[in-house]
Amino acid sequence: MEKWIVQYQDICRLLIFIFFFLLLATIEKKYGIWRWADKRSVRWTTHLSLALISKVTIRLIFPFLAVTTAWIAQQKGIGYFNQNPTLWIIEVILSMVFLDLVMYTQHLMMHRIKAFWRVHRVHHMDRHLDVSTGIRFHPIEEMFTMGFKLLAVAFIGAPVIAVFLYEILLNVMTMFVHMNVYIQPRFDKVLRLFMITPNMHRIHHSDYLKETNSNYGFCLSIWDKLFGTYTYRSISGDNKIYIGLEEFRYPQFKTLPNMLLVPFNPRRLKVRHRKRVPSRMKS
Numbered sequence: 590m591e592k593w594i595v596q597y598q599d600i601c602r603l604l605i606f607i608f609f610f611l612l613l614a615t616i617e618k619k620y621g622i623w624r625w626a627d628k629r630s631v632r633w634t635t636h637l638s639l640a641l642i643s644k645v646t647i648r649l650i651f652p653f654l655a656v657t658t659a660w661i662a663q664q665k666g667i668g669y670f671n672q673n674p675t676l677w678i679i680e681v682i683l684s685m686v687f688l689d690l691v692m693y694t695q696h697l698m699m700h701r702i703k704a705f706w707r708v709h710r711v712h713h714m715d716r717h718l719d720v721s722t723g724i725r726f727h728p729i730e731e732m733f734t735m736g737f738k739l740l741a742v743a744f745i746g747a748p749v750i751a752v753f754l755y756e757i758l759l760n761v762m763t764m765f766v767h768m769n770v771y772i773q774p775r776f777d778k779v780l781r782l783f784m785i786t787p788n789m790h791r792i793h794h795s796d797y798l799k800e801t802n803s804n805y806g807f808c809l810s811i812w813d814k815l816f817g818t819y820t821y822r823s824i825s826g827d828n829k830i831y832i833g834l835e836e837f838r839y840p841q842f843k844t845l846p847n848m849l850l851v852p853f854n855p856r857r858l859k860v861r862h863r864k865r866v867p868s869r870m871k872s
């Protein structure tokens with residue numbers, strides 16, 4: 590089974606990605622609450638191109654990725670669980686929870702370290718959120734994320750299946766939390782007890798620094814609550830959050846070449862609270 594996963598991980602992940610991307614995009618087309626400022630086809634073309642460049646870059650730089658790292662670590666007896674085996678299911682669950690904590694930490698670092706924030710701005714300067722924002726990451730950020738993930742996988746000695754499942758979960762959740770949907774507060778409150786919701790992550794994309802620097806989680810909501818980075822409600826009201834970065838509001842930053850150049854752009858590196866123009870809701 591594990592050998593099969595290592596061998597066919599790419600095609601499996603690609604097919605699952607396409608399925609969920611189309612499924613979530615169909616849902617948000619029907620239930621999308623904020624008006625799209627740009628055509629979805631244009632956004633998809635730009636974001637999918639950026640994602641493709643990022644994936645090709647990490648493929649060229651890393652000889653193997655997370656799932657294969659887990660396989661090699663297992664063969665060589667590297668990592669905590671490979672040296673201290675316990676019940677298989679416990680290893681799988683704890684590894685996935687650990688990887689989620691690592692991703693929370695990585696995201697926090699992207700915001701708190703100035704050099705990383707330069708790169709992460711490409712994701713945050715999107716002035717609209719939809720499922721395609723979930724794949725909008727600069728190649729340098731993807732490189733950093735992968736490096737961080739490989740170290741974590743080797744450290745914990747995660748089972749191959751745990752890494753494979755977590756990679757899929759992270760990919761799907763990243764698209765889900767950026768969806769152009771608004772979940773009814775009563776239901777959202779229940780979901781937030783254990784997972785990140787689009788309402789919760791939308792606050793993270795606020796232009797208000799205090800809110801941008803909060804709600805870092807992608808899958809489990811516990812980390813933000815545990816480490817004091819949880820914002821329950823936006824001061825603007827959850828329906829009126831100003832999305833994006835004011836300094837990159839100009840149309841030229843919507844092009845792929847300019848997005849790729851953003852990390853080298855000296856524009857103000859700090860996001861400040863300013864007069865906000867909320868996204869327009871569909872009538």
Ligand SMILES: [Zn+2]
Nearest residue numbers: 696700709793
């Ligand atoms: Zn962020």
